[in-house]
Amino acid sequence: MSSTLSDAFRGKRLNLQHKLLDFTSLKELPDLYTWTEPDEYPAGQSLASESVPVIDLDGPTAVNVNLIGHACKTWGVFQVINHGIPTALLHNAMCTSRSLFTLPNEQKLKVARSPDAFEGYGFARISSFFSKLMWYEGFTNVGSPLDHFCQLWPQDYNMHCNVVEEYKKEMKKLAERLMCLILRSLGTTREDIKWAGLNGDFKDHPSPLNFNYYPACPDPDRAMGLAAHTDSSLFTILCQNSVSGLQVLREGTGWVTVPPVSDALVVNVGDMLHILSNGLYPSVLHRAVATRKNRLSIAYFYGLPSDLQISPLENLVGPSQPPLYRSISWSEYLRMKAKHFNKALSFVRV
Ligand SMILES: C=C1C[C@]23C[C@@]1(O)CC[C@H]2[C@@]12CCC[C@@](C)(C(=O)O1)[C@H]2[C@@H]3C(=O)O
Numbered sequence: 001m002s003s004t005l006s007d008a009f010r011g012k013r014l015n016l017q018h019k020l021l022d023f024t025s026l027k028e029l030p031d032l033y034t035w036t037e038p039d040e041y042p043a044g045q046s047l048a049s050e051s052v053p054v055i056d057l058d059g060p061t062a063v064n065v066n067l068i069g070h071a072c073k074t075w076g077v078f079q080v081i082n083h084g085i086p087t088a089l090l091h092n093a094m095c096t097s098r099s100l101f102t103l104p105n106e107q108k109l110k111v112a113r114s115p116d117a118f119e120g121y122g123f124a125r126i127s128s129f130f131s132k133l134m135w136y137e138g139f140t141n142v143g144s145p146l147d148h149f150c151q152l153w154p155q156d157y158n159m160h161c162n163v164v165e166e167y168k169k170e171m172k173k174l175a176e177r178l179m180c181l182i183l184r185s186l187g188t189t190r191e192d193i194k195w196a197g198l199n200g201d202f203k204d205h206p207s208p209l210n211f212n213y214y215p216a217c218p219d220p221d222r223a224m225g226l227a228a229h230t231d232s233s234l235f236t237i238l239c240q241n242s243v244s245g246l247q248v249l250r251e252g253t254g255w256v257t258v259p260p261v262s263d264a265l266v267v268n269v270g271d272m273l274h275i276l277s278n279g280l281y282p283s284v285l286h287r288a289v290a291t292r293k294n295r296l297s298i299a300y301f302y303g304l305p306s307d308l309q310i311s312p313l314e315n316l317v318g319p320s321q322p323p324l325y326r327s328i329s330w331s332e333y334l335r336m337k338a339k340h341f342n343k344a345l346s347f348v349r350v
């Protein structure tokens with residue numbers, strides 16, 4: 001990860017001074033975890049006609065493009081099946097994640113994210129915007145996981161490193177494929193976009209991986225897994241285990257659950273795609289609710305070369321549709337997000 005990206009979080013103090021809880025032994029919700037933030041949004045009605053689109057990537061490409069465009073525009077989220085990532089790899093990545101979070105606290109704390117750092121183990125990064133803590137543990141990886149994994153698993157680090165490296169390689173391939181489809185759905189191609197690279201290869205894409213763990217909660221209705229937020233990425237590819245907890249905000253409906261579908265991956269629109277599409281594909285507000293069962297997810301944030309300036313696509317702006325956002329780099333945007341959280345996009349609006 002380039003230093004400019006990690007700089008985004010420099011000085012953003014996280015509540016790491018709080019003692020880590022041994023979640024497994026708790027029968028009641030400690031006060032610090034009793035979520036008191038008012039929920040501004042109603043719970044969604046699960047109408048059969050209103051479920052998050054599931055897109056088969058094995059289908060004819062022309063269909064995918066339209067379906068993907070429609071899903072991005074109207075939902076900001078969709079699930080993909082037949083995406084080409086081996087089931088065994090998804091399973092192994094989940095096993096590595098489970099193995100990480102079930103290590104003793106002293107072990108996990110060896111790789112604790114320091115207040116200024118980008119990578120490592122800790123509370124939800126967005127904790128600093130709330131007075132209460134989330135029922136959550138996370139681990140962020142950007143470059144090679146070797147240093148951290150050697151400390152976590154002095155014996156087995158190699159196996160876990162291989163899994164994570166392979167997972168990131170496969171995610172990158174899928175992300176590039178999805179990006180092409182998304183660009184086509186916006187009426188452009190990656191050949192038309194300079195930053196996509198001369199050979200059509202997206203170069204130097206820092207794409208952080210976030211391992212998320214929501215331990216079984218004794219009182220889930222009064223706790224919060226991960227509070228409502230949008231991602232800063234172009235889009236995020238999320239692998240979730242079989243425990244449901246992810247919800248997206250749907251205009252006119254409220255919170256809608258994204259049900260775990262076997263072997264499917266969830267794709268959600270982030271703020272950089274919102275800017276690139278001139279607001280046509282809005283980034284989706286989402287959250288993870290606390291549950292009575294252990295829940296795991298792995299988020300791959302498909303980013304942009306850190307210092308590259310992006311602005312709304314040329315073919316989407318004109319005299320009748322001026323650009324709604326100024327040009328900005330991902331590293332500058334991450335800095336704004338770390339400061340203004342869910343209001344960051346409004347600071348980029350012209
Ligand atoms: C590049 C990143 C995006 C992210 C911050 C991170 O360094 C890795 C974690 C990501 C995450 C996950 C939870 C919500 C979020 C807003 C946060 O604070 O950390 C996102 C960040 C983001 O998308 O801006």
Ligand SMILES: O=C(O)CCC(=O)C(=O)O
Pocket residue numbers: 210212226231238240245246247286287288296297299
């Ligand atoms: O765990 C989930 O379902 C959501 C995770 C998430 O939103 C994130 O990592 O940004």
Ligand SMILES: [Fe+2]
Pocket residue numbers: 229230231236286
């Ligand atoms: Fe997210």
